[in-house]
Amino acid sequence: MLFFIYAVIGMQVFGKIxxxxxxxxxxxxxxxxxxxxxxxxxRSATGEEAWQRNHDGVMRQARRSSPL
Numbered sequence: 001m002l003f004f005i006y007a008v009i010g011m012q013v014f015g016k017i018x019x020x021x022x023x024x025x026x027x028x029x030x031x032x033x034x035x036x037x038x039x040x041x042x043r044s045a046t047g048e049e050a051w052q053r054n055h056d057g058v059m060r061q062a063r064r065s066s067p068l
Contacts, residue, residue, distance in 0.1 A: 003045075007037035 014031040021027075031037045 003038050003041050006041055007031075007034055010037045010041065 010031040011034065015037075017025060017030070019026055019030060019032075028036075029040060029043075031040060
């Protein structure tokens, strides 16, 4: 139930981030669909390469919101 709630929230917040095969945000690791969102949450909960996903997501958000 908890994964369901966070998957829906993740889809709303991170679902529109563009995929980039050169980063950790690629076709197997995103929040664009519900099954993918649940899978990303499960992988994060188990600690599988979570720091790389978080770093790429934060850096991409920072570049998009940067005034430069």
